[in-house]
Amino acid sequence: MAANPVPSSERRLWTFHGGIHIADEKALSNASEIAVAPVPKQLVIPLQQHIGASARVLVAVGDRVLKGQCIAAADGYVSAPVHASSSGTVIAIEERPVPHPSGLSALCAVIETDGEDAWAELPEPMTHYAQLDPAEVRERIRWAGVVGMGGASFPTGVKLNPGPDRRIDTLVINGAECEPYITCDDRLMRERASRILEGVRIMRHLLGGPEVLIGIEDNKPEAIAAMRFALGESDLRASAEVVAIPTLYPSGGEKQLIRILTGKEVPSHGIPAQIGIVCQNVGTAHAVAEAVLDGRPLISRVVTVTGRAITAPRNLEARIGTPATDLIACCDGYREQPRKLVCGGPMMGFELGEQGVPVTKPVNCLLALTAAEAPDPGPALACIRCGRCADACPANLLPQQLYWFARAKDFDHAQDYNLFDCIECGCCAQVCPSHIPLVQYYRYAKTEVWAREQEKRKAEEARQRHEAKQARLERQERERQARMRQKKEALAAKAKAESGTSSEAKQAAIAAARARAAAKQQGASEPTDGA
């Protein structure tokens, strides 16, 4: 063991503006191993669990499905299929509440499990992926329905295909897990470090062999040690490094982590690939390894069930579609009635209105907070312009000004002050002495701007449709007039020819033909002008 060269971390680290130190509360749930949650009686599997085009439903009520069977196919490039996470019978396909900030419902397949947990036929493992065409490997990842597991749930296959003219120099692996309470990535790194690295190896291969930087916050020394040890054993050690970064929320934000590790800033409104970087979460790397090396679709994930209202907080490997209530029961239920149940971490997660919502691919944490942990902030006071929010903002915005404009519904100014660079990390709201729910105002403002833009687009489309119609009508009118003129001219020429010489008649006929051609041409060219 001691012979393993442990890659040391002498790397220069960069900083970002702001950020906050906050009690990490990880000790609540990080002590015990990941336990496999039992198969629930019913699985409620949302048929779209990613950003992008919706998936196409492949099953009907009454169908028997097997574990790993595809029940909704990807439709479109930015899309991901969904698989059954255990065997059983589809008893309903209907709208059910899903974990979503707006408390929306979405189409779900409800599967009554049969307890057999029988696998469908799976594709061959691709252990020789390095010899295969990258497109084939990407197709496998896509087939497996792998999406970003850190929260964004963007289809991973797409992210691993930056295109032929974009060179990727760095693959950043996000193991920062900066949100308080959450420990699923921590446990995953401690227990399955080599699997994660296999996934990293595959992703590195697909990206053309960039340098790999694995960023982990230094409040997870065990995870750092486990990953360094596994890296020492792996052939990746020459091209990858495990980097311990200072614990500071939100270091795990994609843009912040990239800045810390590389010193580069992802351009506003841009994506990391523009600066030669791809960032993937450790959980995603794990899912990629499972898909490629075992031919297994993404049907389960590690979820941290924690908070002081939970009797026995811990990490569970849960099948996608397991209702939250089942997982909480798995942790011996509530110790006291929670003040709220949050999906995700306390800083960026959202409160669940419904306890029975299912676990989906991006759900990393179920957090049952007591009144002491998440006290009611009380009524908001006026902004006193103290600037604490701006000091804490990792995007270096002026949250107090954004708040001012959002409140006044002055969305143009809010955009001038770069509303859309806000990552909704919540640092500003946490430090605000007036207890203003700042993030809520920014979300509201963004939604309004989106709605307005959509309206504008619709209005623009309607305008274009209207103009096209106008042009068509005008063209038809012109053509009608041109035809009448031609007829008149022809009649006139005929009358002339009858009265004049034959050569004159010929010339007149030629002139008439010319006029006809010109009229036609004019008529034909109009619509393109009008369109």
Place this chain on the structure above:
Amino acid sequence: MTSTLISSPHVPRVNRVDRVMLQVLLALVPGVLAMTWFFGWGVLVNVTLAVGFAVIAEALVLLLRRRPVLPALGDLSAVVTAVLFAISVPPTLPWWMTLLGMLFAIVLVKQLYGGLGYNPFNPAMAAYVFLLVSYPVAMTSWLAPELLSGIDLSFGDSLAMILHQVLPAGVDWDAVTAATPLDEMRTQLDEQLTIAEIRDQSALWGVFGGRGWEWVNAAFLLGGAYLLWRRTITWHIPVSMLAGLLSLATLFWLIDPQTHPFPAFHLFSGAAILGAFFIATDPVTATTTRRGQLIYGACIGATVFVIRTWGGYPDAVAFAVLLMNIAAPTIDYYTQPRVFGHGRERAR
């Protein structure tokens, strides 16, 4: 139904307005005690009266505006305004002027603009200037430090002085009042005396500034340091303001030390320290960007020097602060930070 769900973050908030204000009040204690020590009970009487008037005025306006009274009073901002006002005015000020000042500050300057957070001008300083312009004599006749006048006014004497403008038998106003050091310096300089002559002439002078005044300012400095340590304020405004004042003072002192007092005199006489740590730092009326605060503070410091040296009023902190209150939104606009991912040029 979904609107009842509160948006993230779901964590306890670490700051509270009333705690911030309480820190400010705490930090004022040494300065107020020092003033009481040197200028007598009148200081405390004024503070008490001002706080009482301010709280009552605020409660009344809130009732009229049909706003909840207790949360607004509970934020303690009216108390801070009252204390800052009371320690800026002479300890001899008739009670009704304090009442007038507080009504002006709370009703006109603060609540009519919408209450805490919406007032463009610092209420305490606006009230101070309002009274200075209306009652220049009462506002400039300071008590002499007790160690100069040798007269020890009891609590009852001070009360009688403020409530009825009467002094104990056998004492007349000239015996207990004296010009402030800044005032004295300005008047004497106007008489074409040199600094050395001025300092020789009177017992008013201590090591740096006026006797007694230096200690009062030192106590405010202590309070300011406490606020910095507790991170209730940031260093930007106090440091830039004092730097602005000191650099001009030093420049002119170097050019002509006979007509310009030693730079430290500017710090330790008058309200420079109080202004730098407690008044210019009022977040509501100051600039809100940190870069803007450097400009804001430096301009206040420079303006204070200019008014003290060439202006018509002995002290200038109130004027300088109000002047820069006007400029604050513009400074904010031009000092926006570079937003993450926006290249090196300033984001507009």
